[in-house]
Amino acid sequence: MCLSPRVADEKFFRGGTISAEPRINDRIRVPEVRLVGPNGEQVGIVPIQKAMELAREADLDLVEVAPMARPPVAKLMDYGKFKYESAMKAREARRNQAQTIVKEMKLRPKIDPHDYETKKGHVVRFLKAGDKVKITIMFRGREQSRPELGYRLLQRLAEDVTELGFVEFAPRQDGRNMIMVLAPTKKKSEAMAEARAERAAKKDRDGESDAPEATETEVDTAPAE
Structure with a gap:
């Protein structure tokens, strides 16, 4: 029996997958x-x-x-052109889609100035990249009776990076540790766009040919003695 086009369509949609194509x-x-x-x-x-x-x-x-x-x-x-342009836009949107990552940096309450500057440099780099940073102050032994040392250190760090980030999670004691979370002032997507623009500008200045980006080394998050 021959079905009309409309009836055939209805039977198809009841029994099969409906196409998303117009x-x-x-x-x-x-x-x-x-x-x-x-x-x-x-x-x-x-x-x-x-x-x-x-x-x-x-x-x-x-x-x-x-x-x-x-x-x-x-x-x-x-x-055909419409589908191609739509696919390109979707691909670009996926490429620009950024997921905020939470990095972690561990410090000791009596960290020496040199180590502090090194750790702060890592925090600055993370915030510039649009990532959040969890700062953990690790107390040992009698240091646990001096939580104000950790609080002052976290407050100092937050003030030092105030142009790049803000305190999203205020310092709080958690067992032997004190934790604070810094969030970047710029969105991840904005940070990525700026990084790409800086790389392109540097390439234009130096006249370098295209080359694969260097892989970032892991940050040593071990506490400073």
Whole structure:
């Protein structure tokens, strides 16, 4: 028994997976559509045969962009080019999508000035990259009776990097440790964009050819003695 196109479509959708692709050209099975021109101009409600004829004359595709409207909305476009540009935009969006990472830096309450500057340098680098930093002050022995030492150290660090980050989680005692979390003032995506721009500018200045980026070495987060 031969089924009408509409009945065939209904049987297919009940029993199979509905495609996310819009219907185009002769797959659009409605008597009329609200037609939109290639530049977004409103043509009006026209019979489907007329819309198909206009598409052929313009060497374009007729694409159903709003199937639930009454009547459905269809647009004249180069569907192949549209799909390619959409894929490129999605790819760029995924590439620019950034996930904030929480780095960790461990310090001792009586850290010496040189080690402090080294650790602070790592914190600055993390914040510039758009990452959060968990600062952990590790107390040992009698140091546990002097929590103010850790608090003052964390406060000093927060003040030293105030242009790059802010205190998201205030210092709090957690057993033998005191913890504070710094968050970057810039979003991860902004930091990545700036880093790419700096690399491009440096390449232009130095006239360097394209080369793979160096792999960042792991930061030593062992507490300073």
